[in-house]
Every structure is written in C-alpha cells, then in structure tokens.
Amino acid sequence: MSKLDSFNSSVGGIQMNVARQALIILLTQLLLSMFPVSHVVGIISHRNEENISGNHLAELRKKAERGNADSQYDLGIMYVLGKKVPRDYWKAAMWFRKAAEQGHAYAQSNLGYMCMRGEGVPQDYKKGTMWFRKAAGQGNVHAQFNLGNMYRKGEGLAQDSKKAVMWFRKAAEQGDIHAQFNLGCMCRKGEGVAQDFKQAVIWFRKAAEQGSASAQYALGRSYQIGEGAAQNYKEAVMWYKKAAEQGDSGAQNNLGVLYHTGEGGSQNFKEAAKWYKKAAEQGHCGAQNNLGVMYHIGEGVSQNYKEAAKWYTKAAENGDEDAQRNLEILCNEIPFSCR
Incomplete structure (x- = not known):
C-alpha cells in the first residue's frame, strides 16, 4: 500500500x-x-418590589417594626436587592429571621440560603438545613429542592439518597424544574430509588417542556439511544436542537x-x-x-x-x-x- x-x-x-x-x-x-443540578436555589421574592415607592417603603418599615411578617420579609428582600435602600445582607438576614421566627416560609427558605452561603450571617450548614426543613415542611418548593440537594451531597446532615429523592419528588410534583431534572437523573441512575428509565424520561420531559436545557439534552439522548423511550432520531434532533439553541x-x-x-x-x-x-x-x-x-x-x-x-x-x-x-x-x- x-x-x-x-x-x-x-x-x-x-x-x-x-x-x-x-x-x-x-x-x-x-x-x-447528567449529574443532578447541585446548586442551591438562591433568594426568592414572590412579590413585585419594583412597585414599592419611597412612601410605601416608609410604611413597609413601620409595619415590619410592628411585627408584620410579610412586611419583614419584603423589607429583607429590599435589602438583598438594594432596591430603594442600600444593599445590606446583614439587615436582610435580620428581617428574614424576624419573619422566619413567625413561620413565614419564604423568609425561612431565604434565611436558610443565607446561612448556607454565609451572607449576612456566619456560614452554618446545620442552621441552613434547619431553616430549609422548616420551610420545606410548609410546602415551600425552593426549600424542598434545596433540602433534597443537602441530603444528596451530605452537607449539614448525613448523606441520604432516599431522602434526597423524597424531597426532590415533593418539589418536582409542584413543578420545580430543577427538582424534575434531578429526579429524572436519580431514576436513571438508580440513586435512592429503583432504576427506572421510563420514569426518568417522564421527569426529563416535564423539565424539558419548561425549558431546562439539561433536561432537553437528557431527553434527546434518551430518544437517540432508545433508553426509557422508543428510539426516535427525529425526536432526538428536536430536543437536542432546543438545548443546543440555549448553548448546551x-x-x-x-x-x-x-x-x-x-x-x-x-x-x-x-x-x-x-x-x-x-x-x-x-x-x-x-x-x-x-x-x-x-x-x-x-x-x-x-x-x-x-x-x-x-x-x-x-x-x-x-x-x-x-x-x-x-x-x-x-x-x-x-x-x-x-x-
């Protein structure tokens, strides 16, 4: 030759x-x-703080100082975002704590995040987990997702894949996109739950339809190799393209x-x-x-x-x-x- x-x-x-x-x-x-999403969901605001004017801010502060939990939470959000007030994580954590101690689930979740990150308070995984648990117990989806991550990684508590699956499932059933993808990954790997490729595809699809690029990639892969779904290259192309256009x-x-x-x-x-x-x-x-x-x-x-x-x-x-x-x-x- x-x-x-x-x-x-x-x-x-x-x-x-x-x-x-x-x-x-x-x-x-x-x-x-296709490892589960590992980041902790950050500060969540469920109100439109853009509509708070200077006069409204003064009234908000008065209500917060009188012990109104919603106002305390809102004021904490303002300090986190630096809206109408200078950004101040210490003051944000202070107001979140006041609301959290009254059982405000969003404040509990946000305070848990700040404890995890050491923002405005000393970093403390155990306290972060405690606040996530309180909020998750009230059905707060962000705390449920974060608590699932804590159990999966063993941060602040003993690693427990079964409990991670339990909390991811609770959040996923409420429509949380990250929890849906993570639950799909754990079903696919058989981590904390019996391996089930069909269930993995179900959860990947739910997250993919909400726009998760990682889930769209995972769903495309499932169709390409026929894992958990009948092999279908056209479906694979469609889902890969959706993820690819998002930069995956x-x-x-x-x-x-x-x-x-x-x-x-x-x-x-x-x-x-x-x-x-x-x-x-x-x-x-x-x-x-x-x-x-x-x-x-x-x-x-x-x-x-x-x-x-x-x-x-x-x-x-x-x-x-x-x-x-x-x-x-x-x-x-x-x-x-x-x-």
Whole structure:
C-alpha cells in the first residue's frame, strides 16, 4: 500500500467511523452532563418590589417594626436587592429571621440560603438545613429542592439518597424544574430509588417542556439511544436542537453528530460543522475533535489542514484520545499542517 493509499485509508477511517466515534463522545458527555443540578436555589421574592415607592417603603418599615411578617420579609428582600435602600445582607438576614421566627416560609427558605452561603450571617450548614426543613415542611418548593440537594451531597446532615429523592419528588410534583431534572437523573441512575428509565424520561420531559436545557439534552439522548423511550432520531434532533439553541455544548455536539450521520433527517455536513463549532468554541473536546475531522476531510467546510490540526490539538490537550490519534495521522502525512 502506498503512502497516499495509507493516508486515504486513515482519513476514510476517520470519516466513516464518525457514528462509532460519536457514540463514544455521547457516552462521555452523558457522564459529564447528567449529574443532578447541585446548586442551591438562591433568594426568592414572590412579590413585585419594583412597585414599592419611597412612601410605601416608609410604611413597609413601620409595619415590619410592628411585627408584620410579610412586611419583614419584603423589607429583607429590599435589602438583598438594594432596591430603594442600600444593599445590606446583614439587615436582610435580620428581617428574614424576624419573619422566619413567625413561620413565614419564604423568609425561612431565604434565611436558610443565607446561612448556607454565609451572607449576612456566619456560614452554618446545620442552621441552613434547619431553616430549609422548616420551610420545606410548609410546602415551600425552593426549600424542598434545596433540602433534597443537602441530603444528596451530605452537607449539614448525613448523606441520604432516599431522602434526597423524597424531597426532590415533593418539589418536582409542584413543578420545580430543577427538582424534575434531578429526579429524572436519580431514576436513571438508580440513586435512592429503583432504576427506572421510563420514569426518568417522564421527569426529563416535564423539565424539558419548561425549558431546562439539561433536561432537553437528557431527553434527546434518551430518544437517540432508545433508553426509557422508543428510539426516535427525529425526536432526538428536536430536543437536542432546543438545548443546543440555549448553548448546551453536549447537545450541540450530538446534534452535529446526527446531522453528520443523517440520522433523524437529511445528512447535512454544513449543519454538522456549524454545531460542532459552537460546541468546540465552548471547550467540548469531542466536538473539537469532530470539527477537526471536518476540516481534515473537507466535509461541511473547506478542507484546511492547519484548522484541522488546531482543533485536534485543542481536543488532545483536553485529553481526547481520538484527537490525539487523528493529530498524529495528520502530522505524519501532512507535516506542514502541524508547524
């Protein structure tokens, strides 16, 4: 076999093996992207503080000082946001505490958050958990979600996946988008609950329909590989596109793969390259390698060995083994491209 034949065979291997390579990328992205949301939901206001004028603020303060819990809560919100008053977390926490001690669920949830973050009060996970528990017990959805996260991560209390599922479920059933996604992840993994791919899809769909990019990605993946739902590439494309348009790099890469292979619709190399590039520019190493492939063989973009080398190098530096092999092939066969 001549050197040229060897090169063509190698490039052919890169080109024709995109589906296998994409599956490797997909599974890698799954591990990176489908962990539950771990952040704590922050300060919540359920009122329109923009409508509070200077006169109304004076009246609000009088009511708060007389012990009105709603006014104490509202005043706390004003200090957190710096609306009509200088931002002051200490004063915010003080007013939230006064309302919380009267049983105000939103104030309890917000005070729990401030204890967790150490804003306006010393950081104290146990006190944060205590306030979340009080609010969650009254049905406050944000506290329920946060308490679920506390149990899942074991912050402020003993780690307990079953209790995490219980609190996520309570919040999810009230429509909380983060709790719905997290519950889907835990059903899929069998964490704290029996593994159930169909239930995972149900919760992913609920969150996806509310606009969660992570859930849209997860739902697209479920349809692509037929996990918890009948395999359906068109549905996968639809959900990946929704997530991709919100900037989810995993969805952008996988959407590129489906356009590249033609699964779910007409094969479209230009669309594939477009989505690979969006993901690659966000640092997604699988997409960086895939974009390198496109430049290497001239699919969807003008053939450009230097661009191929650039993207292979970025992916290789991020630990992508396929890119490391592809870069070696390119540099051996087209040495000037790697200079």
